[in-house]
Amino acid sequence: MPSDAAPPASFRGLSEADARARLNTDGYNELPRGSRRTPLRIVLEVLREPMLALLLGGGAIYLVLGDLQDAVILLAFASMSVLITVVQEARTERVLEALRDLTSPRALVIRDGERKRIAGREVVRGDLVVLAEGDRVPADAALIDSHDLRTDESLLTGESIPVRKVARTDDAQAAGLRPGGDDLPVVFSGSLVVSGTAIGEVTAVGALSEIGKIGQSLTTLELEPPR
Template identity: 50%
Template sequence: MLTFAALSRYARHITSGECTNMNATQQAAPLSGLTSTQAQQRLAESGYNELTPPQPRRLYQIATEILQEPMFLLLLAAGGIYLLLGSREDALMLLGFVVVIIAITVFQAQKSEKVLEALRDLSSPRARVMRDDRVQHIAGREVVTGDMLLLGEGDRVAADAVVLGCNDLFADESMLTGESAPVRKSVGNPDTPPLEPGGDDQPFVYAGTVLVQGSGIGRVIATGRASAIGQIGKSL
């Protein structure tokens, strides 16, 4: 069974600094990552740590969905009425607006699908985890809740995690918050309720963000579509 002190010694190799942001209780507390069996069970229960790819839609499918919207049906009906009444110019102008709106909506839908695909690529990097009481390098998509992540400068975080120990840990969360300045991380505990990304001294790191300074240790609390980046994917 490894302790926080033992794990911090590994984290120290990442940045050659002391992992000082731990209290005495945490340093003495016995701590180990999951076993391989536990990890496989959780992977089977929750699935891979990745955003579910949407079914690709063709242009005519997107256009058909748009035309089924009540507002577009109303505009088409109004254009037809103008045409029947002999107001061809008004009818053509109204129908022209409909075509333009459909084109813009189709463009936005395709752009959203590309953004979601980019988010999927960012959400599954490689990860260093503690399993079976030893450090293992695994694919980010195989990370599960409860895994102990070893965090170091330059890493792209594989999953949302609560920080249990750190040394001057800063993260670039601009892809989630739009803020260009890196944010400082603090130490929490496994019972700390999740917070929204953004702001200094939060005890959480988030999937897809980049660690720009320091080192740390965190326990995974959310993966895939349950993560902060996954919530963004759902909204697109």
Template identity: 50%
Template sequence: MEQKFDLESITGLSDEEAAIRLRKEGYNELPSQKQQSLFSILLNVFREPMLLLLLGAGIIYLFLGEKNDALMLLFFVFVVAGITFYQERKTERALEALKNLSSPRALVLREGKQKRVPGREVVRDDVLILREGDRIPADGVVLFCSNLMVDESLLTGESLAVRKSQWDGKTAQVQPGGDDLPFVYSGTLVVQGHGMAKITSTGIRTQMGKIGTGLRGIDQEDTPLRKETRQLVRNFAIAGSILCILVVIVFGMRGEWLDGLLAGLSLSMALLPEEFSVVLVIFLSMGAWRMSKKRVLTRRMPAVETLGSATVLCLDKTGTLTMNRMILSTLFSVGEYYDADKNGNLPL
């Protein structure tokens, strides 16, 4: 049996109480990855094995007095670093802009008056006014509703909106999904009707926050290409060092230690594949640029190689992921099948 709430007596929190809870419990936002600083991006760029190989070769050429070769290699280093830095910095700015743009504003009841506040400033026990088109900022229970339908596909993967009912004051909160549940969840969208809800959880304590916390525990691994280039650089370094030592020993047996060292270093440098790094970065940058034209942002350029290596993509609920709506393809009526055309029209 539903509990009938006296809507006239609901005034919401006071501004003072809301401020106290905000200081005590923190902002209503999910823990996000810290934005990379300029120094952090540069550091990550120069951690690439092939780039370190070029940089080391350029320094050694300077030591040997081969200024032309040294300048050429160092020029390659700055070109590669510049392209990588530009692409990753551009992506960081775009992600930050999207984050600010997607931050919803909520209509709450404070001291008996409706007030529009940033979603991150919603606190526990706030009374939320729900209207069609609103993005729900936190988890809560429904105090009142009229034809309230909510799209919970962000949490459940189901494209059909679910119907909400009024909370009876006793039912404990359950997982999202299913009709006639008296609960609303952070990140979901009101697609029909209106209502009023009382916030019960904010931030990482919401269902969305639990998912985000779980994803943060996933370790970031190197891509296969980065592992292979690291192994390639290691092999060239070992081979070059061995040849250098052998040449030094041969020259040293004749008392020409300095000439042997210079000859050994020159031979080692001749083994280095200087163009590998430039080719890899240019092709990855082109891949990231092409993906950006398809409205896909690449935070780390090596991820382009990982995506390009995929041969089979297994997905559940592909319709939800692609269009988030159902399309009529076939109709069975009065013992006959009718196939819809590409525009969804039936030959009736």
């Protein structure tokens, strides 16, 4: 774990006043939490789908006409459609919760020239975060100092092999980079430091981080009932 000793003089970080101002402006470093949907709510939402309503209506008509076999077939397809969609939606809810749980609970930052531990949700843009082996990266950051740093980005890329990181040589070098590949001067929220040490300047927090964008895409994903 990194030491809490004073950092080099060139790494002063934000002042506490600046950090509070940015926290008020940008909000907490966490994925947005919508209202958690219960299985009943998911079922009610699925039942409003036009295709499902058509199947249920067709089954009801066959029942009225006395055609039990066709009615059972249509209602069975409708029930299967509801079940599959509910399972898919429930899995999406669990994935979102897992992403939130992977955000770093604590972070070591440099503020006013001193290292201090804060809640991961209080990390803001411009903070200098200190990383060492075993740390969960609390936010997307451009590396301003790096020593043999390797991170596991499998959560973001699916690749289990750790990737090597290097310090940036200029501000523009770290702009617009995405997870994956060696020798990038950036680290990403939710990734795990497997070796080395580094100091990074936070560039994105919460929903604007790469893991936040994944969470946002999952919340807007609309699953169509199977046909």
